[in-house]
Amino acid sequence: MGQVIELDGATKEYGGAAVPALGPVSLGVEEGEALAVVGPSGSGKSTLLNLVAGLDRPSAGTVTVDGRRVDRLGEAALARFRRERIGFVFQFFNLLDDLTVADNVRLPAQLAGTPRRKAAGRADELLEMLGIGRHAGAYPGRLSGGERQRVAVARALVNRPALLLADEPTGALDTASGHEVRELLAEVHAGGQTIVLVTHDMALARSLASRTVTLVDGAIAADDRAGVRR
Secondary structure (H helix, E strand, O other), X not given: OOEEEEEEEEEEOOOOOOOOOEEEEEEEEEOOOEEEEEOOOOOOXXXXXXXXXXXXXXXXXXXXXXXXXXXXXXXXXHHXXXXXXEEEEOOOOOOOOOOOHHHHHHHHHHHOOOOHHHHHHHHHHHHHHOOXXXXXXXOXXXXXXXXXXHHHHHHHXXXXXXXEEEEOXXXXXXXXXXXXXXXXXXXXXXXXXXXXXXXOOHHHHHHHOOEEEEEEOOEEEEEEEOOEEO
């Protein structure tokens, strides 16, 4: 299997800061891997995720995702790349309240140019697979937090992305809903999906991740794979 993510000396500096927010960091993530990025607040976790997503550009070094140098892409190409090759799951769902559940899920597919009927079929398939098909015609505000996060996962997977990025996916959920989302993401990973998640939820990291990277002060302090610290 090849690498879905490759960071080579990636560094992010913000004007006026005495030290970089991140880096230099060199890191590879293999296809089918589930990587948890953990560390204290301000350690560079979100900065790392933003560089991988192409939401921010490195001050130095390179960022390659699914074979593309995302640090070299223009804004239009980046938007298209994210839409087609990266799925996002956020802490606060980011669903559109004036669209039904089914419409929220199919929207990214239609924006990517998928015909409406095919997009609808893919949305229905995912909603059934994730156990929320009965809510297809409902609006997000009528759902529980756990159900809304399931909708968000379905939306993130609708374009069959090479990479799923999850930013604190259980952070806004109660204990029971958080457990449901942990199980859901584990099922998605078991199906072969490459996942990178930023989390403070160590139960999520332990149950899902095949590898855990710990960031401290913008640098990799530990890289644990199958319980072996390198």
